Amino acid sequence: MERELRLTAELVPSSTWYLNLRNAVPQETWDTIRRGTYRACGYRCAVCGARGRLNCHEVWAYDDESRVQRLSGFVALCDWCHHVKHLVHAAGLASEGKLDFERVVRHFMRVNGCDRSTFEEHRERAMEAYRRRSVEEWRVDLGAYERLVPR
Ligand SMILES: [Zn+2]
Numbered sequence: 001m002e003r004e005l006r007l008t009a010e011l012v013p014s015s016t017w018y019l020n021l022r023n024a025v026p027q028e029t030w031d032t033i034r035r036g037t038y039r040a041c042g043y044r045c046a047v048c049g050a051r052g053r054l055n056c057h058e059v060w061a062y063d064d065e066s067r068v069q070r071l072s073g074f075v076a077l078c079d080w081c082h083h084v085k086h087l088v089h090a091a092g093l094a095s096e097g098k099l100d101f102e103r104v105v106r107h108f109m110r111v112n113g114c115d116r117s118t119f120e121e122h123r124e125r126a127m128e129a130y131r132r133r134s135v136e137e138w139r140v141d142l143g144a145y146e147r148l149v150p151r
Contacts, residue, residue, distance in 0.1 A: 005118075007047050007111040009087040009126040012060065013133035016069055019140045020058050024149045030056075033074060033148075041076035048111045050078040057085055062133065070141040080107040087123060088130060 012020075022030050034056040044051055054076045061070045083090040083104045094101035108119050142149065 005112045005114070005122060007081055007084050007108055009122065010060065010085045011088055011126050011130035011133075012086070013069070013130065013136070013138060014088075015134055015136065016138050016140055021071060021142055021145050021148070022056075022058065024142070026150065029148050033145075037074040038076050044076070045078035045081050046075045047077060047081045048107075050080075053079060055079065055082040057082060062138075064133070067136055067138050068141050069138045071143050071145055080104060081111070084108050087126065 021033075025033075037056045038054050041054075043054070045054065055078070057075050057077045058071055059073050059075055061072045062068075063070070077085065080103070083093075083099065084107065087104070090099055090104050091101060093099035094104075105116070105119055108114075108122075109116065112118065
């Protein structure tokens with residue numbers, strides 16, 4: 001059993017990478033959500049408490065039985081916590097020389113107070129779920145936010 005980690009990867013299946021709220025609503029609507037999220041989080045990263053540049057992260061819940069990916073809310077994250085959430089994307093950036101992946105790993109270890117093997121175990125577990133979910137078809141449910149999508 002994996003112990004409770006403060007900062008975890010939340011890998012979106014590759015089959016739904018672009019089916020997010022951000023891409024479905026006008027920029028203006030997204031800006032309102034984004035700013036509201038930063039305010040609600042006290043203008044700090046909700047995981048590590050860092051100030052400075054923030055990202056509005058969409059939090060999804062996966063029902064592996066019915067294959068429904070549901071948007072449950074938003075959270076403000078610093079760049080490094082956000083890179084951990086999207087570890088596959090981060091690895092892609094690193095392979096293009098645009099990101100120091102080791103810094104992402106160090107951030108994970110620092111925030112979670114854990115060692116490298118805990119990171120590797122977590123990554124393996126997250127990647128396993130990612131690969132399994134990526135070959136399946138998902139119904140994306142925007143939940144309460146569906147009404148924000150223009151018809
Ligand atoms: Zn953070």
